[in-house]
Amino acid sequence: MEKDLSAEDLSTEEVGVEKENLTTPEASNDEVMLDITLRPQKLGDFVGQQKIKDNLTIAMDAAKKRKEPIEHVLLYGNPGLGKTTLAHIIAREMGGGIKVTSGPALEKIGDLAAILSNMQTGEVLFIDEIHRLNKTIEEVLYPAMEDQSLDIIIGSGPSAKTIRMPLERFTLIGATTKTSLISAPLRDRFGHTFHLNFYEPEDIAQILERNAKILSSNMHEDAKNTIACRARRTPRIANRLLKRVRDYAEVKHDGKISIDAAHGALDMLGVDKLGLDEVDRNILKSLIEKFQGGPVGLNTLAASIGEEMDTIENIYEPFLLQLGFLERTPRGRKATLAAYQHLGFNPPVE
Numbered sequence: 001m002e003k004d005l006s007a008e009d010l011s012t013e014e015v016g017v018e019k020e021n022l023t024t025p026e027a028s029n030d031e032v033m034l035d036i037t038l039r040p041q042k043l044g045d046f047v048g049q050q051k052i053k054d055n056l057t058i059a060m061d062a063a064k065k066r067k068e069p070i071e072h073v074l075l076y077g078n079p080g081l082g083k084t085t086l087a088h089i090i091a092r093e094m095g096g097g098i099k100v101t102s103g104p105a106l107e108k109i110g111d112l113a114a115i116l117s118n119m120q121t122g123e124v125l126f127i128d129e130i131h132r133l134n135k136t137i138e139e140v141l142y143p144a145m146e147d148q149s150l151d152i153i154i155g156s157g158p159s160a161k162t163i164r165m166p167l168e169r170f171t172l173i174g175a176t177t178k179t180s181l182i183s184a185p186l187r188d189r190f191g192h193t194f195h196l197n198f199y200e201p202e203d204i205a206q207i208l209e210r211n212a213k214i215l216s217s218n219m220h221e222d223a224k225n226t227i228a229c230r231a232r233r234t235p236r237i238a239n240r241l242l243k244r245v246r247d248y249a250e251v252k253h254d255g256k257i258s259i260d261a262a263h264g265a266l267d268m269l270g271v272d273k274l275g276l277d278e279v280d281r282n283i284l285k286s287l288i289e290k291f292q293g294g295p296v297g298l299n300t301l302a303a304s305i306g307e308e309m310d311t312i313e314n315i316y317e318p319f320l321l322q323l324g325f326l327e328r329t330p331r332g333r334k335a336t337l338a339a340y341q342h343l344g345f346n347p348p349v350e
Contacts, residue, residue: 038211038239039085043093047210047235048203049082052194056086059192060093069122070094071191072145072172074130076179078318080236081196083175087126090173096122103132112137113152116144119170130174131181138186145172145189177314198233198322201225207235208242212257217246219257226262232275232319244269274323274342279307280316281343284325287335288345295332 040046043053063070070090075083091098099115106112106127119125127133133141143149143164150165174190176182187193199207205228212219219242227245231238242257248265249257270278282305287294290304302309317333320326325339340347 038214039088040210041089041092043089045210046082046085046089047206048199049086049196052086052196055192055194056090060090063094069096069169069171072189073174074179074182074187074190074193075173075175075196076177076193077196078198078234079177079315080234081198082235083196084126084128086194086196087124087173087175090171091124091126094122094124094171096120096124096171098124098126100126100128103127103129106133106137109136109140112140113150116150116167116170117165119168121168122170123168124171124173126173126175128175129177130186131176131178133186135183138183141172142185142189198319199235201228201233204228204231204233204235204238208238211239211242212246215242215246217242217249217257218255220259222259223257223262226259226266229273230266230271230275233322234319237275241266241269241271275319276342279305280320283307283312283316283320284335284339284343287326287333288340288343293340293348294327294334295329296334297332301333 043057046053060070073087073090075086077083087100088098097120099119101115115125140150143151144167148167148169150167152163152165154161154163172190174182179187205224208219208224208227208231212224223245227238227241231241245257245262245265248268249255249261252264253261272281283301286301286304287296291301298309298313302312317326317328320339321328323338325336325342327334327336337347
């Protein structure tokens, strides 16, 4: 006979959920196909970021009337907010193809030259993590972006010659999480610069409703709102939680994503009502319990919980700052009164 498993007996592996990196906004390798499936194909289907959509609509319509490519676009913001999706939408709306690469992948000038020389008129070159381009590659981009030309050096030493090769008019779309690391000359060559903000819960709920239909999942209204409140205002995390809750509902319930299924799955995953996971809570608890709320340096804080500084600063801090649970000061990080209250600690006596 098969054993009737209770919620306590059921491990995360048995329902296909993973605690590791659950609320990390970067996409893992096994999520790439899911992201493509759920990715909106038109600007009208893209939920949230209304100001960006309005500006992009005007820019694209104007470019179409002039029968020329849209100006180069720089998209920046935290991971998982839709930069890659917007790049694909722009290419599709403008009627051109898209070639995708990333800053770290472009190691040699020849790598970039090969891509640029094969670009067709109106095509989009999307460079993710553009802040990680090396300076030599970056300098090759300058004439390509401004003059639609590629400077090629033939030979070396005194006999070296520079040949300027014309390029088709294309649009460069760069995506970054760190605009401060992009040099001023490169940043100034973008005609449009857009900052993607964290999403409102109602936008996340709308995204979840749309994607549940794509996944052929029956989701109750209250379950949708519960997942939306715990998705850290990030679509990629919302999609990840939706997939985990769907798995739990199929194993432990009748397949419908009900409020009980949502609570059961999210509690098992350790995601609380505001979207904080175990690492978030460890950061705040370490500040409160070990350092009397701070301030404490990032290096010391990272060592106290066994995480890397970059991971804390780029992945976890932005959301904790958005919630008002963390404060950055010249002397280090501090836990706020809201953090004490959320974790059930008595606030410090002044």
